[in-house]
Amino acid sequence: MRDADAARADGLSTRAVHAGAPSPVPDAPVVQPVFQTTTFYTAAEPAAAVRYTRYGTNPNHEALGVKLAALEGGEAALVVASGNAAMMLALLTLVSAGDGVLAQRELYGGTLRLLLRELPRLGIETTLLPFDGDWAGGMTDRTRAVLTEVPINPTIRVPDLPAITAAAGARGIPVIVDATFATPINLRPLEHGATLVVHSATKYLGGHSDVTAGVIVGRADLVAEAREKLISFGPVLDPHAAWLLDRGVKTLAARMTVHNANGLAIARRLAAHTAIEHVDYPGLEMHADHERARTLLAGFGGMIGIVVRGGDAAAVRMLERLRLMRVAPSLGGVETLVSMPRYTSHAALPRAERHALGIADGYVRLSIGIEDADDLIRDLEAALDG
Numbered sequence: 001m002r003d004a005d006a007a008r009a010d011g012l013s014t015r016a017v018h019a020g021a022p023s024p025v026p027d028a029p030v031v032q033p034v035f036q037t038t039t040f041y042t043a044a045e046p047a048a049a050v051r052y053t054r055y056g057t058n059p060n061h062e063a064l065g066v067k068l069a070a071l072e073g074g075e076a077a078l079v080v081a082s083g084n085a086a087m088m089l090a091l092l093t094l095v096s097a098g099d100g101v102l103a104q105r106e107l108y109g110g111t112l113r114l115l116l117r118e119l120p121r122l123g124i125e126t127t128l129l130p131f132d133g134d135w136a137g138g139m140t141d142r143t144r145a146v147l148t149e150v151p152i153n154p155t156i157r158v159p160d161l162p163a164i165t166a167a168a169g170a171r172g173i174p175v176i177v178d179a180t181f182a183t184p185i186n187l188r189p190l191e192h193g194a195t196l197v198v199h200s201a202t203k204y205l206g207g208h209s210d211v212t213a214g215v216i217v218g219r220a221d222l223v224a225e226a227r228e229k230l231i232s233f234g235p236v237l238d239p240h241a242a243w244l245l246d247r248g249v250k251t252l253a254a255r256m257t258v259h260n261a262n263g264l265a266i267a268r269r270l271a272a273h274t275a276i277e278h279v280d281y282p283g284l285e286m287h288a289d290h291e292r293a294r295t296l297l298a299g300f301g302g303m304i305g306i307v308v309r310g311g312d313a314a315a316v317r318m319l320e321r322l323r324l325m326r327v328a329p330s331l332g333g334v335e336t337l338v339s340m341p342r343y344t345s346h347a348a349l350p351r352a353e354r355h356a357l358g359i360a361d362g363y364v365r366l367s368i369g370i371e372d373a374d375d376l377i378r379d380l381e382a383a384l385d386g
């Protein structure tokens with residue numbers, strides 16, 4: 001196997017293809033097979049830790065761990081059954097009863113569920129603040145983890161990650177970053193002082209809308225602790241799903257190049273369209289965080305938020321007229337998917353709270369795929385003009 005040390009000298013595309021891949025010895029397979037097995041033979045008296053798929057030590061898990069750690073520049077990585085499982089295990093690695101979590105209020109709804117519904121039942125208190133609020137002032141003696149999402153779903157705002165990690169670092173508090181929208185191609189949070197990176201690998205890492213998975217990357221001791229939580233709670237990734245994810249990650253860098261280019265081209269075109277009131281895309285000069293995005297991100301990604309003039313009814317009419325883009329929640333796949341956050345990720349919130357998060361009436365989120373940008377633009381313009 002091409003190990004993490006060798007991979008560190010490689011570029012990101014090379015790491016995506018080769019890190020964790022089988023050693024090129026004669027008759028070995030070029031592609032690691034699926035180890036579709038729950039368990040592995042041992043000696044009657046095992047000399048080392050036994051392998052067991054639920055422990056995340058199936059070879060398909062381990063190969064992916066090497067690849068993802070190499071891509072993020074972390075010591076180790078753990079793959080689990082979903083993004084939400086990864087977030088829960090990351091949080092439980094850092095916090096226990098009596099501790100507090102300081103998080104931004106603009107988070108994926110499923111993360112807010114964990115923070116506000118589940119953690120309090122375990123005696124863990126969450127304090128929320130606006131992503132551009134006073135992080136240092138929000139930290140107390142109880143705070144044992146700081147949590148941010150970069151960029152933010154669905155407004156693509158870009159928190160000041162170096163400032164957040166500096167404030168937390170000054171108090172020795174670890175920082176978890178959900179970098180699902182960025183992927184390691186556009187942002188590697190560990191380089192900016194983060195402690196653990198979490199991804200919903202269901203999105204860009206898998207890239208084909210066919211695998212549900214999650215990832216935790218960071219220091220080896222913390223990832224080992226997260227594995228202990230995996231062993232206890234059991235949200236393991238099935239080996240075949242791990243194999244599919246591995247295949248998806250191999251093309252991550254190539255796909256992100258197209259997502260970044262398509263996102264920018266389409267955001268620019270939408271910004272000039274009279275049926276659109278507003279476009280949220282950090283690659284546009286008018287975006288509130290454009291300057292920060294330029295320094296922090298290697299690419300602006302494929303996620304765009306738009307406000308359709310005429311409110312929700314006009315937005316629904318536009319969605320109904322699309323012929324190439326499909327209406328579905330989720331994101332990060334090769335195909336363009338669009339959705340209205342008020343019916344999906346932010347359905348549980350009252351209108352005023354949605355507005356406070358920047359989700360106006362008529363808000364549509366676009367996950368731009370890798371189709372030809374001209375075809376996507378034609379589809380959007382026909383739907384808007386129709």
Ligand SMILES: Cc1ncc(COP(=O)(O)O)c(C=O)c1O
Binds near residue numbers: 330
């Ligand atoms: C930013 C972000 N983080 C985490 C998740 C949760 O991922 P999963 O659906 O794989 O559990 C999502 C899902 O949409 C997301 O958008």
